[in-house]
Amino acid sequence: xxxxxxxxxFDEVTKEGFWIADFMTDHCGPCKMLDxxxxxxxxxxxxxxxxxxxxxxxxKYCERFGIQGTPxxxxxxxxxxxxxxxxxxxxxxxxxxxxxxxxxx
Amino acid sequence: MLKTKFxxxxxxxxxxxxxxxxxxxAIRSIxxxxxxxxxxxxxxxxxxxxLSAIGEGEAAQTxxxxxxxxxxxxxxxxxxxxxxxxxxxxxxKELETEAAGKKAGDVxxxxxxxxxxxxxxxxxxxxQEPAEVTDEMVVGLQxxxxxxxxxxxxxxxxAFMKEQKKMECLANVNYYVMEKLLVDxxxxxxxxxxxxxxxxxxxxxxxxxxxxxxxIDVYALSQEQAREMxxxxxxxxxxxxxxxxxxxxxxQCLVYRNILGLEDDPAYDYTDHYEVLSELQMKLxxxxxxxxxxxx
Numbered sequence: 001x002x003x004x005x006x007x008x009x010f011d012e013v014t015k016e017g018f019w020i021a022d023f024m025t026d027h028c029g030p031c032k033m034l035d036x037x038x039x040x041x042x043x044x045x046x047x048x049x050x051x052x053x054x055x056x057x058x059x060k061y062c063e064r065f066g067i068q069g070t071p072x073x074x075x076x077x078x079x080x081x082x083x084x085x086x087x088x089x090x091x092x093x094x095x096x097x098x099x100x101x102x103x104x105x
Numbered sequence: 106m107l108k109t110k111f112x113x114x115x116x117x118x119x120x121x122x123x124x125x126x127x128x129x130x131a132i133r134s135i136x137x138x139x140x141x142x143x144x145x146x147x148x149x150x151x152x153x154x155x156l157s158a159i160g161e162g163e164a165a166q167t168x169x170x171x172x173x174x175x176x177x178x179x180x181x182x183x184x185x186x187x188x189x190x191x192x193x194x195x196x197x198k199e200l201e202t203e204a205a206g207k208k209a210g211d212v213x214x215x216x217x218x219x220x221x222x223x224x225x226x227x228x229x230x231x232x233q234e235p236a237e238v239t240d241e242m243v244v245g246l247q248x249x250x251x252x253x254x255x256x257x258x259x260x261x262x263x264a265f266m267k268e269q270k271k272m273e274c275l276a277n278v279n280y281y282v283m284e285k286l287l288v289d290x291x292x293x294x295x296x297x298x299x300x301x302x303x304x305x306x307x308x309x310x311x312x313x314x315x316x317x318x319x320x321i322d323v324y325a326l327s328q329e330q331a332r333e334m335x336x337x338x339x340x341x342x343x344x345x346x347x348x349x350x351x352x353x354x355x356x357q358c359l360v361y362r363n364i365l366g367l368e369d370d371p372a373y374d375y376t377d378h379y380e381v382l383s384e385l386q387m388k389l390x391x392x393x394x395x396x397x398x399x400x401x
Contacts, residue, residue: 002152004247026249033273036266039148045190046154046232047170052247090130099195104181 002042005051007058014076018102019049021074023067025056030088031071037091041098048098075101107376108296111359111368116290118364121282122396128281132274135397138267145266149238149259152245156230163229164206167192170230171204177222186227200224274397275390286360287353295355302376303351304344310379311340354382361385365392 005013005021014021022038024031042050055061055070065074068086075083075097082101085094125131136144156170165171170190175182182197191201199215204226207213212225235242240258248256248265256265315321323340335343358375365388367373375381 026247027253032269033276036144036148036270036273039151040144043147043151043154044168044193045170045195046151046156047188047190095193095195103187103189103196 001046001048002038002050002052005053007053007060007064010051010053010061011079013051014049015079017049017078018047018098019051019074019076020098021051021053021076023053023055023061023065023072023074024070025054028070033088034071034073037089037094040091041094045098048102077101107299107374109292109299109355109359111363112292113290113363116286116360116363118282118286121285122278124285125278125281132277133397135271135274135394141267141270142263144270145263146238148266149242149246149262150234153235153242154232156232159209159229159231162208164208165191165204165226165229166231167205168232170232171226172228173200173204174225174227175200175222176225177217178220179218179222182217182220182222271394272390275393278393278397279386279389283357283360287356290356290360292352292356292359295352299355299376300348300351303354304347306376306379307347307351308344311344358382358385361389365389 003013010021013019020038022031022034024034038050042048053061055067061067065072071086071088073085073094074081075085083097085097126133159165159169168190170188172186172188173184173196175184175187177183182200187196189196189201191204194201197217199217200222203213203215204224207226209226209229212223215222215224238259243259243262244255244257246256246262248262250256250261250265256262312323315323326334326340328338331337331339331343335346337343337346355375358373358381361382362368362370362373362385365385367385367388371377373381373385
């Protein structure tokens, strides 16, 4: 499941289960590339939640999390940030992190 | 009229292109129309899938979402409930492969890291796609095309996604090849007039863009505002800091012009207008696209 999440609702939305928070803007090329990969991951794994966090529509994100560039990903379990990643990545790299955060080593 | 001379006769583009194609992780072809269609479709329906329990006695298939109970000495495989869509090995490849063909209630054993793991299948769900794709679904994605225009119809969405994927493939090859070429074909000393001209072109470009997009007069900014935007004291300082980029732009343009055989074409004089580098890149992408079309 994918949804757009504003900074004010971020904690409430991501407090339970596994979430990937994708800090992005709608005119960032690498964000679009990452989107294509994420589309496939979410389609194949509907149990994974993806929060699109537009840092231009919600600039407070940058201040709160120190986001330096887009895309930046947070991999979260029950509201806790377990791992972070910057830049567009391939499917295998993303799945490795997802697996680690969802199920442990 | 550009002054810097490219100090090489011919760039051996083929050598670098082939080196990329021989890499293990190389993208060797642009997806076919059918594959592009499927990718775009997945992106559109992914938020509208429903998961329903499969019929009683029905067996699991790859792609189904299964809830397991696992028992073992290994903490990762000793869980009351764990849910995963089987097939990609996000939880464990072998455990998931074995689950295909099993039914709810089935119990099986596998060995992971030399330890026995008992797996009980608690529930099997299968995803169902919506009966049709609609413009409302597209609007929900909040996409904008490269011109900043919202993508609002299924037709526009499919075209947009296909183009994105195609460009991604081409950009991957180009990034690899150009990175190597810029090292192996250095242009040590670009002409100062060329660099100055590129700086002027960029100045015009930024002044216009900031004005049109953000309503900002870059010359009216305070020192503090300039620091916030560019981490330097003024717009002129910002341009000055980009000197290395102007040198690289000269080199990139010269390399592209050489590869494309456009060295004598005045339309691709990079001191004449700002967009030359992008135009050269798009021409190279067009050449790559032909090369990387699926032959089957």
